[in-house]
Amino acid sequence: MPIYTDIADELYGPGRGTVPGGVKCYTARSGPITLTRVQISRPGLERPAGRYSTLEIPSLAVVDDKDEKYVSAVAGEVRALLPAVGPVLVVGVGNRRVTADALGPRSAGGVLVTRGLAPQNEAASLGLREVACVSPGASGATGIPLVQLLAGVVRAVKPAAILCIDSLCTSDPARLGRTVQISDTGLCPARPESGKCITRAMLGVPVLAVGIPTMMEADEAVGRPGFVITPRELDSVVKKGSNLLALAINKALQQKLSIAELCYLAN
Template sequence: MRLTDMADELYAAPACSALPGGVRVATARHDGVTVTRVEIAREGLERPRGRYVTLEVPRVSVLDERDSSVIEQAAAELRALLPPEGPVLVLGVGNRRVTADALGPRTVQKIFVTMGAGSRLPLPGIRPVAAVAPGVSGATGLSLQQLAGALVRELRPSALLCVDSLCSSEPERLGRTLQFSDTGLCPAQPGSRKHLAAARLGVPVLAAGIPTLMEAREGKDLVVTPRELDSVIAHGAALLGSAINRALQPRLSIAQLCWLAS
């Protein structure tokens, strides 16, 4: 079995010639971006039940936050998975000190936060948003589940959006693909402590990420990361942050959101 967080790598052709029962896959192409939607309607498969959307940009070496077309498409796909209203908590999962695992914390720095004592909001049409990167348990003494649970109980958001680095089985997709899902944060890596699910937290849990690593074919203890990883994380976090901001605040333009989040 391939180690991957990407649902389309498991179920989209040519990876899967015959789809398992309860799985539907649809692929479309818009402005050079390939959008693949995977819907899993039953339990017991390699990925949890729910909806997955991937956006792949093959024409560039890495994702670019200046690509407004990709941002708009990504925002539209994410918006379709989110509750239509209510506060949203964005959780940057990962270790900011480890480059391949820093996507979540780096993305949180780009989020337009509209909750808190220092905010001049709420304003009409502006959705309440909070963002935090809780760090790793070794530094805090608390597990991700404990921290997320405490934040959810305090803020009572309509949804929790987790941002994390992903694992792909295809090296050419590293740094060039986005995935959104409404299935919770469920990493494919065995023994991962990053699992966050709606059943545990009591609110919908969405996940967003970019593949930044893959399992080496020579051995399961090795990982492969893309060249220029620092650039992949920097540009990927900026683009993903812009897409999340646009999904949450559709009344504001990308330019306005970039200025407000800076």
């Protein structure tokens, strides 16, 4: 049976069996945070070629979403995959009306948008990077596929990179609401028919993705298709997870600002 997961280290990480050729894994622990990096260097595997960083932390339902050690850990992994300069387009992917799929739009709501606030030479003199942000919503509500909407935005903004935020699927219930994954492979869901696939090949610019697993397919457990498992504290996971991701993305993009300053400005 196929394993439906967006988390690369659930396929290739420590304890997952023989690692195929073209895949390298690295794991380190610092306090309550475990970092696993998976580098896939060839096509044809279950996840696209590229780099995946997975941070395991205590449950997002109970952590302090402004805790510097978690914010800085996520921000550091995001920053490492971003181009050093140039505008960044942040995209909140998902449906705000469905809690398990609302992580992207809610995170996007906390992103510090700097594009258009001041002439870019003034923003640059203040150490601010140009950031634009959109949350297109579900394609069923707009009638326009997500990638078509973003193609128009890309032509207008001309970003150096796109950073997508989305809810992820896991194959391990222990990962629900406890993991953050950052990748440079674009947004490539385990189920491509979801309509959320966004890649560099489609839009012509690098596409990063960051997300938290909020659901797990439960077909095998209940014997019926279409069932999913979510964390018991789903509301808290999405609320605190979106706050953490927004703050970490702001920190990755605006390195000269402190976490306190970012909290003030974003609100």
